[in-house]
Amino acid sequence: MREPIQIFIFAFFQGQQALFDTLDMLQQQLRGTGVALVTPFTTNGAIDWTGLERLINHVIEGGVNYVVTLGTTGETPTLSSDEKLDLIKFTFEKVSKRVPVVVGIGDYSTADVVSRLEKCPLDDAAAILSVSPFYSKPTQEGIFQHYKAIAAASPKPIILYNVPARTGRNMTAETTLRLAHEVENIVAMKEASGDMLQCMQIIRDKPKDFLVISGDDGVAFPQLACGMDGVISVAANYFAKDFSAMVKATLDGNIAEGRRLHYKMLEGFDLMFMENNPAGIKAFLSFDKIIENTFRLPILPVSNDLQAKINTFLKGY
Template sequence: MEQLRGTGVALVTPFKADESIDWNALEKLIDHVINGGVNYVVSLGTTGETPTLSAEEKLDIMQFTFEKVNKRVPVVIGIGDYNTRDVVKRLETCPLDQAAAVLSVAPYYSKPSQEGIFQHYQAIAKASPRPVILYNVPGRTGRNMTAATTLRLAHEVENIVAMKEASGDMMQCMQIIKDKPAGFLVISGDDALALPQLACGMDGVISVAANYFAADFAEMVKTALANNFPAARNLHYKLQEAFDLMFAENNPAGIKSYLHQGGICENIFRLPVVPVSKELEAKIKASVAGFK
């Protein structure tokens, strides 16, 4: 799993004005992030608006991403849900032979107990033909996966190899880093906290910001992993305003506004996601114009 150290980018799904998938823009985005120096891409994560994609669209996006990436970097595929049996079925039937790993979000809405979360992931790991990355994002799921549950899964379930931790709880993050098994990766899911988390011992970031700021973000992570924190700190503060604006109202509305201003994709969404407010859009436009 060393190939998943560094910067991964959670790709957006570009849409045309009629809300169909914009394949040309997706190809442009893939080339942009790879040329910017990211270490791998993540397809079909939450940033890709997956709740609004049909099963057929998800399969098409996955296959298109494999084709356009063309083995230049590893590809991680997001497959998660609150219905454990449905996730298991998808893992058993999806063509995942080209995937480096599967990123699976903790079950949302139903707010299971910690034992329920453990058994959910245990079933997923058993069914998955590829290594599994846990994903804890309580701001979206409604339930935090505790450090104890993460560590139990890391130590007891062989096919679970990494954790994308997006709780924002630094004490929880440090507990996982301190007690994880050798070779288990802990990956930040919070762009704005990535630098201090890397300083604490995380192995990289799955980033939203790297969709647009691929080169600077990847360099920040690379220099931090090389223990060059003065250089990494300069890049962090260069990006700080963008972090604040990008997540001010909604993800992926913020990052798509940046990508639209940068000419990479249209500022189109499927409901219930809508574009950022005109006030925020003006700030993002000024941010893009002033970024050097």
């Protein structure tokens, strides 16, 4: 019979191996194309569940590697707490384990994020995407302590999300790397600063098992060529097949094919983000009747002039 200390050591190393196996699987799941799902609405402002199911099937059949629900693209600031819970449950149900699901949970209040992590149904989530605190413009130390606190509270691994155009505060390469090296439950970064030098500093100095994921569709191709591990994309809601193929080709080292697909979609990227996200991507999706072109205030449809340009582009795509 094993002595108690031997049993303890055996159980400890079994637990460590299980943790390593889980993290290794997660690295594989989050490499490639993730899509930040829009939230379709009906003309009376309710969530369009039929349209959302159609969209989920569209992106999975197009080849995306995973989906993200409750990102900014999903108009989450306009959703009630109950609607957010319903969206999580519905997404799990309709994805039906065909691809992993990442859930967006972020806020400017650290305590509110921790509370939502405790209340949300996350058993089937692969990871949590959590945006850097917005509006309050914390210091870099404040950002670090925010993420450290939510990582400690989260039942799932955390993907950092830096998008200073929306939050009002850039998370520097130094802060990102400190979190990557020091906080065990933080496993990846969605980088949408638009600063290529900052992106390359993170790629160069990150831990080996830490993923750096692009959050900028228009520059995703060069970022992948620089060493990023994938993209969490808005454009892949519409360009699911071509975008996924572009990411895969580039990650596989087929730069020529990745470049070809990038330039095929490039004008679309420009039109999609010209006025507003998600107004642009919904204009694209409604053209193919995947969802309705409807929103909740303060988001409005794109202008008639831009819609005409989008229609002309898509007719020739």
